[in-house]
Amino acid sequence: MFAFILNRIALLVPIFFGVTLVSFGFIRMLPGDPVVALAGERDMTPERHAEMMAKLGLDKPAWQQYLDYVWNLLHGDFGTSVLTNRPILDEFMELFPATIELGVTAMMLAVVIGVPIGIFAAVKRGTFYDQGIMGLSLVGYSMPIFWWGLLLIILFSGIWGLTPISGRISFLYDVPTVTGFLLIDTLLSGEEGAFASAMHHMILPTIVLGTIPLAIIARQTRSAMLEVLSEDYVRTARAKGLSPLRVYGLHALRNAMITVITVIGLQVGTLMAGAILTETIFSWPGIGKWIIFSVFSRDYYAVQGGLVLIAMIIMAVNLIVDVLYGLINPRILHTSS
Amino acid sequence: MSNNAVDSIPAGNRRTSALRQSLIEFWYYFSESKTAVIGLAFLVGIILMALTADVIAPHDPAVQYRECLEQPPTWGAEKCNFAFGTDYAGRDMLSRIIYGTRLSLVAGGMVVILCLSIGIVFGVVAGYFRGWVDIAIMRIMDTILSVPGLLMALVLVAILGPGLLNAMIAISITYLPHFVRLTRSSYITESTKEYVIASKVAGAGKFRIMFITILPNCMAPLIVQATLSFSTAILDTAALGFLGMGAQPPAPEWGTLIAENRDLMLSAPWTVTFPGLAILLAVLAINLMGDGLRDALDPKMKRS
Numbered sequence: 001m002f003a004f005i006l007n008r009i010a011l012l013v014p015i016f017f018g019v020t021l022v023s024f025g026f027i028r029m030l031p032g033d034p035v036v037a038l039a040g041e042r043d044m045t046p047e048r049h050a051e052m053m054a055k056l057g058l059d060k061p062a063w064q065q066y067l068d069y070v071w072n073l074l075h076g077d078f079g080t081s082v083l084t085n086r087p088i089l090d091e092f093m094e095l096f097p098a099t100i101e102l103g104v105t106a107m108m109l110a111v112v113i114g115v116p117i118g119i120f121a122a123v124k125r126g127t128f129y130d131q132g133i134m135g136l137s138l139v140g141y142s143m144p145i146f147w148w149g150l151l152l153i154i155l156f157s158g159i160w161g162l163t164p165i166s167g168r169i170s171f172l173y174d175v176p177t178v179t180g181f182l183l184i185d186t187l188l189s190g191e192e193g194a195f196a197s198a199m200h201h202m203i204l205p206t207i208v209l210g211t212i213p214l215a216i217i218a219r220q221t222r223s224a225m226l227e228v229l230s231e232d233y234v235r236t237a238r239a240k241g242l243s244p245l246r247v248y249g250l251h252a253l254r255n256a257m258i259t260v261i262t263v264i265g266l267q268v269g270t271l272m273a274g275a276i277l278t279e280t281i282f283s284w285p286g287i288g289k290w291i292i293f294s295v296f297s298r299d300y301y302a303v304q305g306g307l308v309l310i311a312m313i314i315m316a317v318n319l320i321v322d323v324l325y326g327l328i329n330p331r332i333l334h335t336s337s
Numbered sequence: 338m339s340n341n342a343v344d345s346i347p348a349g350n351r352r353t354s355a356l357r358q359s360l361i362e363f364w365y366y367f368s369e370s371k372t373a374v375i376g377l378a379f380l381v382g383i384i385l386m387a388l389t390a391d392v393i394a395p396h397d398p399a400v401q402y403r404e405c406l407e408q409p410p411t412w413g414a415e416k417c418n419f420a421f422g423t424d425y426a427g428r429d430m431l432s433r434i435i436y437g438t439r440l441s442l443v444a445g446g447m448v449v450i451l452c453l454s455i456g457i458v459f460g461v462v463a464g465y466f467r468g469w470v471d472i473a474i475m476r477i478m479d480t481i482l483s484v485p486g487l488l489m490a491l492v493l494v495a496i497l498g499p500g501l502l503n504a505m506i507a508i509s510i511t512y513l514p515h516f517v518r519l520t521r522s523s524y525i526t527e528s529t530k531e532y533v534i535a536s537k538v539a540g541a542g543k544f545r546i547m548f549i550t551i552l553p554n555c556m557a558p559l560i561v562q563a564t565l566s567f568s569t570a571i572l573d574t575a576a577l578g579f580l581g582m583g584a585q586p587p588a589p590e591w592g593t594l595i596a597e598n599r600d601l602m603l604s605a606p607w608t609v610t611f612p613g614l615a616i617l618l619a620v621l622a623i624n625l626m627g628d629g630l631r632d633a634l635d636p637k638m639k640r641s
Binding site for chain 2: 015018019021135139141142143146148150151158270272273276277280291292300307311314315
């Protein structure tokens with residue numbers, strides 16, 4: 001097991017250096033003078049320009065700049081925002097809980113609905129229900145989620161007035177930040193109505209972000225179940241006279257779960273990409289909105305830092321999924337190490 | 338007897354008849370899925386719409402009817418007769434969406450062509466040479482994959498500058514790893530088969546083995562991947578347009594249309610609803626077709 005984990009970590013090392021090369025190259029490949037792009041000043045005197053060159057480390061040879069960059073990254077220094085003059089890591093960590101909170105609720109929605117309807121479609125294979133569920137999941141999979149979000153806002157907020165248009169919580173509440181997860185913080189604060197308000201604000205963004213994972217999970221659960229349902233042990237379970245709930249819910253699902261868990265793990269990247277759009281639509285103060293804002297305000301160090309941090313998080317999650325996968329299915333462990 | 342019949346066909350004809358045979362077989366499996374045929378028909382309709390946009394669009398997409406700002410959809414009205422309504426500048430939404438078809442199809446098509454041509458070369462080279470060439474190519478692809486596609490595309494557009502062409506290039510780069518991996522893995526599977534060894538023994542050169550002997554046998558999964566990438570490329574082009582990093586106004590790209598009318602979404606919801614519906618229907622049609630293609634081309638699924 002230990003060797004297996006080490007092996008997986010070793011595979012990540014070249015990717016880490018690849019990502020740092022990309023993010024390092026990003027700043028150097030920006031159009032125009034990098035000093036002007038990074039300092040955000042116009043009409044610099046030559047002295048000021050040289051001073052900034054030295055301050056930003058651009059006067060050193062490229063390989064040395066890269067080594068310095070990686071050295072700083074490994075020591076937790078992801079650069080400083082040109083806009084706010086604060087360390088990128090601090091800004092990222094402050095906004096990240098909002099993105100995690102949304103991502104987790106979206107994923108829960110996707111699993112809680114996607115797995116049962118996937119099983120149902122597999123059991124009812126070829127019927128009207130199966131075709132209906134698969135058709136709907138294909139629509140979900142094809143959905144431009146930024147439009148889906150706007151459509152839900154038009155209907156639920158604009159026409160029916162049921163949900164708030166944007167933000168994480170009503171401005172009436174001032175909840176002290178403890179964990180950064182608003183659903184937890186509002187409960188801790190004990191303020192009446194705060195938790196309900198936070199929940200209320202989460203409904204639409206959760207649906208929007210969860211739509212594509214939901215569609216994918218439903219489809220994958222169905223095909224994993226179909227494969228398992230034709231196995232001998234399922235026929236045996238049925239022949240023993242077990243109730244359908246036991247056969248499908250216990251014997252079949254447990255084996256289909258391996259595929260489903262892998263799919264869930266692979267959705268982390270999809271969720272991050274979806275978060276960029278969802279957070280922009282709902283003014284959700286998370287990483288996605290921050291990245292877009294940084295791109296538009298030309299805060300390139302923030303974009304660079306965000307890129308590396310997100311890549312590292314995804315690598316870490318994939319590593320965890322790999323290890324979990326090895327735990328659930330020991331055959332993998334023995335073939336690859 | 339039947340062998341004699343085949344032998345009597347001239348060599349050139351024999352090849353075309355084999356191609357025709359496989360096309361007929363493909364169509365047989367493809368047309369088994371009604372939804373796939375519907376998807377294909379819809380896609381053909383969209384392509385025709387793009388080709389004939391000048392003829393079928395009721396108005397010029399750029400003309401601003403200043404007396405008809407933000408008009409709701411109306412049919413047959415005397416003044417301001419716009420089937421899908423007008424936007425904030427009084428432009429006809431229907432015509433803009435019809436012209437937008439061109440941009441989305443070209444963007445999707447370009448991404449697929451770029452990914453196929455570059456991805457196949459990289460994949461075949463990695464599969465043929467193996468060793469450090471393979472490792473270098475695959476690590477670069479892993480790096481691209483380790484960042485979410487849309488984020489990678491955003492960063493690339495920040496370097497290249499916003500615009501439809503740059504958005505296409507950026508999206509192509511983020512899709513490239515899928516094509517390289519797929520080509521490489523099916524190339525490696527094929528390269529150990531006997532016909533390849535036979536061709537080597539017969540003295541075929543490197544390039545002949547790579548691109549003429551082996552590659553055609555790797556095409557089926559690549560065609561499926563290309564179809565699915567075509568639809569996601571349309572989605573991602575629209576997403577970049579929506580974020581203001583893709584096609585720039587006044588280009589009637591579907592995502593850009595949604596972005597420029599976003600402030601009106603509550604007062605004039607049709608300006609946002611129809612372009613999004615166009616994206617959804619186009620992507621759905623291509624995905625329906627892609628599902629049918631996969632079932633028809635995947636040998637495991639064949640019942641023969």
